[in-house]
Amino acid sequence: MTRARILIADDTSASLSLLSHVLEPEGYEILAVSSGKDALKLAERAKPDLILLDVMMPGHDGFHVCRTLKTEEITRDIPVIFITSRNETASVLNGFRMGAVDYIVKPFQPEEVVTRVATHLKISRLTRELQQRNQELEAEVKRRQEAETSRDKAKQRLSTLASREAERWGLAGFVGSSAHMKRILADIERLRQFAKTSVLITGESGTGKELVARALHFHSPRAEAPFIPVNCVAVPADLLESLFFGHVKGAFTGATADRKGYFELADGGTLFLDEIGDMPAALQAKLLRVLEDGEVTPVGATKSHRVDVRVLSATNADLSAKIMTGDFRQDLYYRLARYTVETAPLRERAEDLPPLAEYFLKVFAAEMGMPAPSLDDSALNMLTQHPFPGNVRELKNAMERALILSGGKTVKREHLQLFDMAVQSPASGGKQTQREALDNMPMNLEAAEHTLIQRALEQTGGNVTEAARLLNVNRSRIYRRMPAGK
Numbered sequence: 001m002t003r004a005r006i007l008i009a010d011d012t013s014a015s016l017s018l019l020s021h022v023l024e025p026e027g028y029e030i031l032a033v034s035s036g037k038d039a040l041k042l043a044e045r046a047k048p049d050l051i052l053l054d055v056m057m058p059g060h061d062g063f064h065v066c067r068t069l070k071t072e073e074i075t076r077d078i079p080v081i082f083i084t085s086r087n088e089t090a091s092v093l094n095g096f097r098m099g100a101v102d103y104i105v106k107p108f109q110p111e112e113v114v115t116r117v118a119t120h121l122k123i124s125r126l127t128r129e130l131q132q133r134n135q136e137l138e139a140e141v142k143r144r145q146e147a148e149t150s151r152d153k154a155k156q157r158l159s160t161l162a163s164r165e166a167e168r169w170g171l172a173g174f175v176g177s178s179a180h181m182k183r184i185l186a187d188i189e190r191l192r193q194f195a196k197t198s199v200l201i202t203g204e205s206g207t208g209k210e211l212v213a214r215a216l217h218f219h220s221p222r223a224e225a226p227f228i229p230v231n232c233v234a235v236p237a238d239l240l241e242s243l244f245f246g247h248v249k250g251a252f253t254g255a256t257a258d259r260k261g262y263f264e265l266a267d268g269g270t271l272f273l274d275e276i277g278d279m280p281a282a283l284q285a286k287l288l289r290v291l292e293d294g295e296v297t298p299v300g301a302t303k304s305h306r307v308d309v310r311v312l313s314a315t316n317a318d319l320s321a322k323i324m325t326g327d328f329r330q331d332l333y334y335r336l337a338r339y340t341v342e343t344a345p346l347r348e349r350a351e352d353l354p355p356l357a358e359y360f361l362k363v364f365a366a367e368m369g370m371p372a373p374s375l376d377d378s379a380l381n382m383l384t385q386h387p388f389p390g391n392v393r394e395l396k397n398a399m400e401r402a403l404i405l406s407g408g409k410t411v412k413r414e415h416l417q418l419f420d421m422a423v424q425s426p427a428s429g430g431k432q433t434q435r436e437a438l439d440n441m442p443m444n445l446e447a448a449e450h451t452l453i454q455r456a457l458e459q460t461g462g463n464v465t466e467a468a469r470l471l472n473v474n475r476s477r478i479y480r481r482m483p484a485g486k
Contacts, residue, residue: 004121005029007048009039009065010083011057015106019052019083022110023117036060040068043075050121053100055084055091063098070099077128079120083108174215175359176352180344187341188215195220198291200276200336201314203343206393206472209314210274212341216312217270225269228262232279233476240283242299245290251300263296267307276336277317277328288332311336346388346395356392357383360399361411370408378413386418389452390472394418397472453478 006028008019016032024030031046033039036057043051051069055062062082069075082095085106095103101120104113174185191197199216201209210229217227235243242251246261262271273279279287290296291311295304313336322328346353357375365372375383379402388394398418405415456467457478468475 003027003029004049005031005046006050006052006117007031007033007039007043007046008052009033009036009057009062010052010054011035012054015054015083019113022113026114026118028117036062036065039065043069043078044072047074048078049124050117051078051080052083052117053080055082055086055095063094066095066098066100077124079124081116081120083113174211175356176349177355178344178349178352180349181352184212184341184343187339188212188219191216191339192219193221194339195222196310198311198313198336198338199341200319200333200339201312201341201343202319203314203316204345204391205316206391207343207345208392209316209343210272212343213270213272213312213314216341217272217310220270220310222269222310226266227270227272228266229272229274230262231274231474233275233474237280240280241286244283245286245296245298246301247299248301251298255300258298261296261298263290263307263309264305266309268309270310270312273311273313275315275317276313277315277319277322279328281327281329284329284332288329288335291332291335346391350384353383353388353395354380356395357399360396361403364400364403365408368403368408373403373406373408373410375411376413379411379416382413382416382418393472 004027006023008016008030010016010019010032011034013034016034020030020032031042031048033042034057037059039051039053039057040060042048053062053065057065060068062084066080066082069078069080079101080099081102081104082100083104083106084091087105092103101123102116104116174181191199199213201212203209213229214227217223230244241247242255242259242261244261244263246259246264247255248258249255290307293304294308295306297304319328319333319337323330323333346356354375357380358372361375362372383395383398390397398416399411401417402411402415405417406412452471453467456470457464464475464478468478471478
């Protein structure tokens with residue numbers, strides 16, 4: 001423990017010697033000077049813990065020294081005790097008026113000096129600790145106020161963002177007047193107040209399943225909470241549990257810190273599981289447990305966390321067939337499909353195609369800072385005759401390309417680049433029309449998908465990335481359906 005340092009200022013050597021003799025055995029470090037001027041210099045340089053000050057000294061008297069010490073920031077908080085032979089009341093009052101904490105009259109009793117010095121050193125230490133604690137509390141209060149202000153601003157930004165997202169992904173994003181579209185809108189409105197109900201969204205790839213999921217979220221009381229979309233196929237197998245349920249530091253090699261999983265990130269909001277039909281069996285069991293218990297246990301943790309998450313899922317697979325083959329749990333299906341919304345392929349709602357095409361042109365034109373062009377009759381006729389195997393996603397991509405190729409002017413037939421369904425017929429050796437190609441397509445959905453992917457790979461020279469882009473699907477889907485040897 002650091003020894004307390006005491007500065008003694010007295011012009012009498014006998015007093016200096018006596019005070020030093022009394023205080024040094026108590027463990028104090030003693031500094032001694034014989035003038036007021038030296039006392040000021042040494043106090044500023046050495047910063048003693050306490051000063052014993054005589055009144056009558058050559059040059060600057062003790063009162064002047066004390067007053068000067070109390071005006072300087074560096075020495076202001078050092079306690080000063082006058083120790084002098086002047087015992088008149090006026091002198092005592094003047095000493096306290098100058099800022100002293102005590103006044104001892106000579107001759108003194110050694111025990112009295114020791115006791116008063118110890119008392120004022122303790123008071124000074126406690127005062128410093130109290131001031132430091134007050135500063136820490138003030139800093140903490142300020143930090144919390146700033147944090148509260150930051151949270152309020154973040155909440156306001158989140159609310160604004162949620163409003164914009166709701167506008168972007170809400171019912172206004174559904175274009176068309178077909179019976180199917182009206183049914184979708186009715187489902188979304190019907191589910192508005194059922195913000196805990198799990199919904200399964202089915203339909204072909206590119207039919208807007210995620211749009212439906214986002215509309216369900218942003219058209220519900222959960223709109224200002226997180227919407228976390230997850231593609232079940234794109235999640236690495238060795239990170240499935242960690243990504244979905246989180247992990248604690250040290251749970252496995254590379255886990256250098258705690259990490260929240262998708263469920264905790266979506267707490268209070270919505271977790272959207274796309275391509276749920278391709279979720280691994282091991283994860284299906286854990287997902288079912290979370291849905292039933294409402295709790296997640298991070299990898300490596302011993303305690304679970306309760307979460308409030310609405311789960312929306314989507315698939316283009318036939319889950320009933322997967323249940324029959326054992327690839328999908330029947331109990332999980334019933335838990336996910338408390339309500340089912342079905343999206344229709346674009347070819348089954350042809351009346352929605354023209355307004356959708358115009359809508360996409362308007363959206364992309366606004367993004368590119370140009371007026372929205374119109375579609376001439378030749379382009380519109382070409383669109384209505386195209387089967388759109390990629391559905392709305394394919395139409396959206398086609399409209400963006402058409403806008404670029406047209407330079408923002410009227411979109412014509414030559415500006416449309418559509419997926420060519422024409423293939424070489426093994427029987428005739430000639431080209432089939434798009435209608436003939438569709439007629440010859442296998443009626444089994446899995447076989448038809450296999451055929452499409454094989455032809456896409458042939459057209460792209462085996463380039464999986466290009467084939468995925470051509471078909472508007474994920475590369476993982478191509479890999480699962482690639483012919484043997486590719």
